[in-house]
Amino acid sequence: MPIISAPQEFHVDDLYVDLEGLLGRSLYLKCEAFNFAGSVxxxxxxxxxxxxxxxxxxxxxxxxxxxxxxxxxxxxxxxxxxxxxxxxxxxxxxxxxxxxxxxxxxxxxxxxxxxxxxxxxxxxxxxxxxxxxxxxxxxxxxLNQYANPNNWRAHYRRTAPAISRRFPELDVLFVGAGTTGTLMGCARWFREFAPKVRLVAVDSIGSVTFGGPPSRRMIPGLGTSVRPAQLDESFVDDVMHVAEPDTVRMCHRLANRGFLFGGSTGTVVSGALRWLQLHDPGHELTTVAISPDLGERYLDTVYQENWLRDIYGDDVLAEDRYEPVA
CATH class of the missing domain: 3.40.50.1100 (Rossmann fold)
Known part of the structure; x- marks a missing residue:
């Protein structure tokens, strides 16, 4: 293990979860939460x-x-x-x-x-x-994370090359869209060095990032009410929009198998799964999704049943909650 003198010097950049046994689809989840700040x-x-x-x-x-x-x-x-x-x-x-x-x-x-x-x-x-x-x-x-080019440069320099080293035959990368720093950094790198890789952005319904109508969003992380200045849609191959109840259900589905992830991860995985069902019926593609954080910070919201019922209604956890183990 490394010896560090400042907390920002440590970050695990090579941990992936294989979700095939959980989702029935081959999808590798790059976990970005293992540092002292707890997120990407x-x-x-x-x-x-x-x-x-x-x-x-x-x-x-x-x-x-x-x-x-x-x-x-x-x-x-x-x-x-x-x-x-x-x-x-x-x-x-x-x-x-x-x-x-x-x-x-x-x-x-x-x-x-x-x-x-x-x-x-x-x-x-x-x-x-x-x-x-x-x-x-x-x-x-x-610092203005919404327009600062050093936001996306961090992922151009570090995140995208790390994914490519681990998955040189990557076909599709799924990235959540918030400030779009992670998305733009990865998209720019792959466009330059591995242009065959498709970049699929995953956004929340109610976000205006990709031109959709604004509506209420209660889970922080992905989505914006002001289009990010650094977004360049020419680098994005496809966009998936996910409703917040689907985010919640995916978070609980993952948690029921021992993986407590944050709301952004639930959104990205839900969008990725739907995209794969539509575009990869033969299960032939090598795919990676980026997980921004873990779920401890969402215990009072995404994982709190009274909060969920108040916001989304009694049926929000009706699907996938007690999915039996294969």
Whole structure:
């Protein structure tokens, strides 16, 4: 095992779960949660902070500020604590309580937006608040994960090459679309070095990222109410949209076999399974999906039955919950 001196120096990049026995389809799930921040967002956070330091825009007098639904906020909280920066995370009322507490435990200030913008939703309101803070005080430094090219560069440099090394015969890669940093980094790398690989984006119904109509979304992570500036759809071969009840059912289906994953993972796996049923009837393709995080931060939401019934109704767990073991 490595010896490290800063938490951002450690990340397991070669762990995959073979889901064939669980789903009845060959699908390898790349697990990105095994680091001290607990999610794939550590890569982007470390890359964006390092670039800001190199440019001189971030120094000891700076106060980092960022809009996040949770995981990037945790990653930046951890890095800020390690490096001695102050950090303000601007989130909204959908952020999990465990996530807010974790950021505060790391010394960060969490500002929660409770009212959505009439046009841009909660994300628009969060960005407006961040912009106002930066305009009011020059000490604030906004990394802007939605437009910062170092977000996607982190995955161009690390995530995509790691997948290709492990699966040189890869046919399809499924990536969830949030800020689209992971998606764009992987898509750009594979377009350049392995163009035969198809990139399928998985998004939540209600997200406007790929032009769909906005509607209520309660599970943080994937989807946006403001189209990400770094998205270039020319790099994406297909898009699958997943309803949140299907996300919940997939999370519980995985948990019933011992894999407690987060909501984004449930969305990606659900979308990937549906895409494979439509496009790979002969079970011939080698496929990988990226899992952003684990499920502990979702115990009060995705894995809490009263919350699920209040949000989605009594039948949300009717399918797949007690699927018998083969």
């Amino acid at each position: 967002k550590l890569k982007a956070a470390a890359e964006m902070v390092a670039a800001a330091e190199r440019s001189g825009s971030l120094d000891r007098n700076s106060v980092l500020i960022e809009s996040s639904s949770g995981n990037l906020g945790i990653a930046l909280s951890m890095i800020a604590a390690s490096k001695g920066y102050k950090f303000v995370c601007v989130t909204d009322s959908r952020c999990n309580l465990a996530t807010r507490r974790l950021m505060e435990s790391l010394g960060s200030q969490v500002h929660t937006i409770t009212e959505p913008d009439p046009v841009g939703g909660f994300l628009g309101a969060r960005i407006s608040y961040v912009s106002g803070m930066c305009a009011s005080d020059s000490r604030y430094v906004w």
